[in-house]
Amino acid sequence: MRLLLQTSSRTKLFSYLLTLFILFIPNKNSGQTVQGDIIGIGVSHTIQSAILNEERTIWVHVPETRSDSNEAFPVVYLLDGDSHFTSVVGTIQELSARGNSILPKMIVVGILNTDRLRDLTPKHGNSENGPNTSGGGEAFMDFIQKELISFVGKTYKTKPYRLYIGHSLGGLTVINTMLKRPELFNSYIALDPSLWWSDSVMLEEVKMILNNKNLSNETLFVGIANSMPSGVTLATVEQDTSKQTQHIRDILEFTNKVVPHSSSQIKFNSNYYPNESHGSLPLIATYDALRFIFSWYNLNQNIISLIINPNVTASTVIKTLKNHYEIVSYKMNYTILPPESLVNQFGYACLRRKLYDKAEAFFKLNVKNYPNNSNVYDSLGDYYAEVNEKDKAVSMYQKALKTGKGNNYSRNKLNTLLLKEERSH
Structure with missing residues (x-):
């Protein structure tokens, strides 16, 4: 180094x-x-x-x-x-x-x-x-x-x-x-x-x-x-x-x-x-x-206002995001998907603001685009845990552990969730 x-x-x-x-x-x-x-x-x-x-x-x-x-x-x-x-x-x-x-x-x-x-x-x-x-x-x-x-x-x-x-x-x-x-x-x-x-x-x-x-x-x-x-x-x-x-x-x-x-x-x-x-x-x-x-690479500033605007649907936001990266792909002359880390951040930002439909849409977009990345399943699991769909959360954390090399944070969340279920019974 x-x-x-x-x-x-x-x-x-x-x-x-x-x-x-x-x-x-x-x-x-x-x-x-x-x-x-x-x-x-x-x-x-x-x-x-x-x-x-x-x-x-x-x-x-x-x-x-x-x-x-x-x-x-x-x-x-x-x-x-x-x-x-x-x-x-x-x-x-x-x-x-x-x-x-x-x-x-x-x-x-x-x-x-x-x-x-x-x-x-x-x-x-x-x-x-x-x-x-x-x-x-x-x-x-x-x-x-x-x-x-x-x-x-x-x-x-x-x-x-x-x-x-x-x-x-x-x-x-x-x-x-x-x-x-x-x-x-x-x-x-x-x-x-x-x-x-x-x-x-x-x-x-x-x-x-x-x-x-x-x-x-x-x-x-x-x-x-x-x-x-x-x-x-x-x-x-x-x-x-x-x-x-x-x-x-x-x-x-x-x-x-x-x-x-x-x-x-x-x-x-x-x-x-x-x-x-x-x-x-x-x-x-x-x-x-x-x-x-790279003047054409950056996301339009309006996307933030679209994301946090409760009157704008999740499908509109996702379409805007996809359209932007289609333009970027044309300029770069190869396919560029919306970056996993950026979409992940958008998803968590919506989750914190209780914009659940948009959070789900962002996390599912990452699952579709990056199916071999364990983190996308972990993030979707966090969404399901937040909206109390515990069975789906468990499934996503388990999927995260089986994808690639897995990760410790998914294992810890899964164990915590299963322990809570045992105690509730």
């Missing part, structure tokens, strides 16, 4: 409302991996790359699941993994767990560097860069496509949706991959990309390629740091011709002119961060990029 920090991100209104809504609902999911005083968020793998003729190290974070879960996840591939792994994992965890459904839960694969300049540059540097090993971007793309993605798919339970994140030269690599092999990833995040590299050769390529490819299935977000020297502003930087401003001028040309005016049909957004430097940009820009890319 390595890299043991987590970071938090800004909270949005829906997260806050949902947290209030489900407050004090017991969470039966296990927490982070804990060993003594260590909280682990990832594991390390070493891969022997035949393409690069060297060993490569990756750090992998997998979302927490129950022991009987067979859940698979989309995958984030992160360049400069040793620098950004903890922040990206923390951001995704914050937005996909503990009542948040802003993002899907995702595996994060942090790719560590051996020869960064070689791997993250598509062309050899010019004479001003001095002697170096640059220009190995094509071989690095081969490694990603033919070795790394295959290794991750064989080692972990993955879904076909993939996202690529890179900063600086990593951002340059992300854009290069999007142009040359767009089928590798569904979404791309380029953070202050070094488009200036090798006399801005990539920027010139972009102008041609984007008008000759249909990228309507891809999404790109570009974060732009304030790298301008004192006295230069966004209003004046495009007229500046100094080397000091080449970095931001190339990015601004790419984001303001080249991509928007292309015929690629790519889903695109960018944001300039006046208070962030090249080094401080990745944390906040990654957050914004994820919110943009």
